[in-house]
Amino acid sequence: MTDQAADGPRLTTREAAERLGVKPETVYAYVSRGQLTSRRSPGGRGSTFDAQEVDALARRTRRDSQPSGDLVFRTGITLIDKDRYYFRGVDATELALRYHYEEIADWLWTGTLRAGVRFTAPDDALAAARRAVDALPAQTGSTDRLRVAAIAAAIADPLRFDLDRDAVLGSARTLIPTLVDALPTVGRRHRGTGRIAWRLWSRLTAESPHEESVRALDMALSLLIDHDLAASTLAVRVAASARAHPYAAVSAGLGALEGPLHGAASGLAHRMLSEVLERGSAAAVVADHLRAGRRVPGLGHRLYPGPDPRAEALFGVLAGIPAARPALEAARQVETTTARHVQLHANVDLALAVLSVACGMPAEAGETVFAVARTAGWIAHALEEYEERPLRMRPRGQYNGPRPPRPLP
Structure with missing residues (x-):
């Protein structure tokens, strides 16, 4: 509870953390860096902080973290630096040359590389997604099909509202193959190695797959997993901030992706x-x-x-x-x-x-590759956002309409 001292109101550690929008541990990090001063509370239990000093630091932090009026998020997923980009500090192009899409995606989520990892679609989720996609008109675009498949897969998952990290990871590992396998095939299905790239190939082209061509598709998926806070990724983080389940967060990303300036x-x-x-x-x-x-x-x-x-x-x-x-x-x-x-x-x-x-694919094939690939990155950002304070992305509108009071229309 806030104390009213002779030199002004003082805040508990919890209250200071809430005003700063950080965790209590970060408050003590500010103290160690000399950005805040603390005082032992009466009875020696915990620390208190000057409310005015905390508010001043909050204003500085907001100002420093938003250069040129841009909204800035702290993220440990992707760094873009000059002519290179990195996933968790590792050169992303080197990762794509050495590992497969599923291996990189799983490593990005967990920090552990599991060689040969496979993603499998559950029978009930896949059946629901295929029924929903098959019911769409013939002229439906691939992104619309993916969005419908994501919604159907969500409905088939009764545990979708569990935002525990392990539960979200389980949903992620089944959602991506469900999205791919729900798409209609263009040519004959090819089992290949069971990897996402092999399964996606028959959804994009009727041409027979060759190892080199499918490897190029796999590499494209790997390269496109994430690219900092693109428009679709921001949409995902906003949804995750409101504690939308991972299927809904991915659906938000798919909606933003469909614009001609992004995925298309x-x-x-x-x-x-x-x-x-x-x-x-x-x-x-x-x-x-x-x-x-x-x-x-x-x-x-x-x-x-x-x-x-x-x-x-x-x-x-x-x-x-x-x-x-x-x-x-x-x-x-x-x-x-x-x-x-x-x-x-x-x-x-x-x-x-x-x-x-x-490879004889239609013009929209690139958008499909982009959407499937980026789903892994969206999940990584959702996992980050679930660890943050909920609803932290609440900008205030600057009203420029007629001033009240106005007569009833």
Whole structure:
């Protein structure tokens, strides 16, 4: 309870922590760093803190953590630094070269690498998801199918509201394969090794899989697991902050992903590459985009002044696949042609487009790969957010409508 001392009101450790929006342990960390002063409470039980000093620190912390008016979250998942990006301090492209998607996802959630780990869809959840997806109109997009599958899987899971860490991990390991296996197959199903990439392949293309091509798909999934606080990831964290269960949090991410400026961007690059291959000229296609005042798809990224490391890593794998070389050459031509006008580097959307064009996939295949891959990252962020104070993301609106009182309409 707050004490009223001669020099002003004083707060208990718990009250100070609530005002600062941190855990009690962090309050003592502030004391050790000289940012707060404490005083033993009467009777020597616990410490008290000057309320004005705590409020001043809270104002400084909010100001320091929000440069340029941007909302900033502390996260230990992804670091983007110049021309590289890292998962929990490890180079993400090196991880993608060495390990499979499920192994990296599970390690990102738990901190323990389990070689050969597999994700399996429960029969009841998968049956419910397939029934729901099969009932959709034929023209339904893949992201809509994934969102419906996530909702059906949630309804089939009576333990979905259990936000204990182990329960969330169990849901995550079954949700991803359920999403993939609920999608309609384009060609013959291929068992492969049972990995997500092999199972996803038959949902994207009727072409027979080759080890190198499926490895490229697996690498694309691994590279796209997370990329800091993109729009869809922020949506997931907002949902998790309200203590939405993991299926609902993933659904929030899928909703934000569907915009043309996010997950659907690779489809635009796919159509452009197809046109380049059809016309035999990157120059003509780039000129058409510029003449119409449109950005050239698949080029440039606000977070990388140089090449997108995800694109470079995926290009490296695709270069070893003979069937991908025409699309890869077309992508390089687009990049070099545009460089005469403005220096922009290929981003991961262009690399996804090379993969989808080369493997006979539809234009929306890149969006599907993106959504499945990013589900693992969304779960990682939800797990982080469940450890934070609930409902901490509550911005205040700046009202700019007519001032009251106004007459009834």
